[in-house]
Amino acid sequence: MKNLNLLAIFIIAVLASCTNEVEVVDNNVNNNNNNNGNLITDTACNPNTVYFVNDILPILSSSCAYSGCHDNITATHGIKLGSYADVMASGVVSAGSPSNSNLYQAITGGEDMMPPSPKTPLTAFQQTQIRDWISQGAKNNFCDDGCDSSNVTFSGTILPLMNSYCTGCHSGSAPSGGIAITNYTNVSAIAQNGKLYGSITHSAGFSAMPKNGTKLSDCNIAKVRIWIAAGTVNN
């Protein structure tokens, strides 16, 4: 288990005017109420389960941890979202109830929408993942997906990876480093000039990415390598 030492801070404003109650349809409530915060590891990934370590932490790290906003130094409102313990200690998650969780409210609406402009809002898929993770008990869970690096495609593998780990900083009207990482054109550009692979492998001469974050798993790095080696195809 890697030491997930990213600290991220989220401003959770009081959403007094927030009226968009969301009806949560959760057909996968795992009624194991043993949520003592200890890491739960599944040896295989259940496609109906949202995993904190695999799915949620990358979103929080990418979309909340940028310097000067919600990193652990700025610590706005003292709310930290960079580790499971910090998320739960911050009181922004009510396990089982997204509508009572400030975290979920803040990412889904209201005038104090997080992340704030010029950052782009979380995608609908990311919002759904956070909602479902809370519905499923907000567990400190992880699944070992082995490393299936067969059938690597841009749309099915690379873009989702970028969305999880990179677009929090590299999108919007002022993307970090002046580099947007949001579509085939801009991802293939940094793939072809060597910066994509150099940055995610923390190679000398490149800024290590995700910035201030946990390095991508060997499996994810392998997928990027395979996609580049196959010619950065738009498939």
Ligand code: HEC
């Ligand atoms: C927390 C914010 C953040 C995240 C997340 C992030 N980046 Fe960056 N990135 C930056 C900043 C800021 C820069 C500008 C250079 C610097 O400050 O190091 C940058 C620069 C880069 C560069 C240029 C590096 C160079 O040496 O010229 C590349 C390529 C890059 N990022 C790719 C990525 C990829 C790929 C991901 C996801 C795996 C990612 N970034 C995630 C903030 C981030």
